[in-house]
């Protein structure tokens with residue numbers, strides 16, 4: 001009997017010990033998962049999230065680049081060669097015009113690069129900027145008001161503010177830009193000037209334009225982001241941001257240092273790298289001016305590239321620093337923009353329906369639904 005009892009006690013003790021051990025194991029597990037793993041899990045999930053957003057951005061970037069390459073490869077054999085044939089046929093015509101132009105103004109590279117470029121860019125800026133300004137001053141035609149990105153702003157524009165912009169822009173185009181054009185000329189001379197008489201081929205111009213666009217995006221994005229650092233913003237870039245709803249001619253309304261490093265150097269990068277012909281540089285500078293006038297115009301017109309991103313930059317300050325939006329996507333500086341209705345409108349409109357009517361604000365949507 002005694003033996004039986006002692007056996008029973010032993011087995012009970014063993015069971016107890018086993019239970020205690022299991023409890024301890026469980027506590028160890030739960031403590032390690034509860035107190036140690038939880039805090040480390042959170043950042044790792046955040047990290048994973050960041051990684052996935054960067055990956056998705058890179059994936060979409062790769063998609064854009066690869067589709068562009070495929071389109072280019074496909075078009076290379078059809079459209080561009082067709083254009084080249086057209087260019088070739090009309091090439092003599094353009095060459096003859098160029099020769100006649102050089103016969104009239106002379107072919108001194110210094111005069112063409114410095115005075116030619118300065119006069120041309122001044123004329124392009126004020127011819128097209130002037131048209132936008134007339135719309136802003138007269139507040140006519142009424143039909144164009146429907147294309148305003150920020151309705152109710154600059155309708156009409158304040159004359160005092162406008163005059164301040166005009167004086168600043170003319171100062172930047174002459175006192176600042178002409179000495180820089182002289183420096184650019186000597187940089188090109190050091191690099192090796194091309195034969196001024198001979199115009200480049202159509203394909204070469206296309207290639208140079210593509211490189212100019214990419215290098216300008218890099219130069220403008222980083223210089224612009226740098227201008228948004230605390231001190232540079234306060235002493236330099238703030239002037240350009242006086243206009244939260246910009247108009248076309250405010251495109252180069254800025255501090256002289258900003259004009260040099262953010263507006264003049266980035267478009268020159270491709271010209272310098274490729275050692276471009278002066279005629280190609282004139283074509284490129286004209287396109288860059290038209291692009292920045294459109295980006296600041298405050299109008300999202302049909303069949304024009306969308307100015308929504310840069311307009312949004314003027315409205316919110318810390319979003320959309322680039323021209324193309326490629327680097328904003330990579331660096332995630334367009335995340336807020338992409339969650340707005342402005343992003344839905346950020347496309348080239350291929351109809352005459354105003355973007356604000358095609359993609360109304362969420363509030364006005366609800367308002368309309370409530371009315372119905």
Ligand SMILES: [Zn+2]
Pocket residue numbers: 240246251296310314
């Ligand atoms: Zn701007």
Ligand SMILES: [Zn+2]
Pocket residue numbers: 224228237241313317
């Ligand atoms: Zn800015």
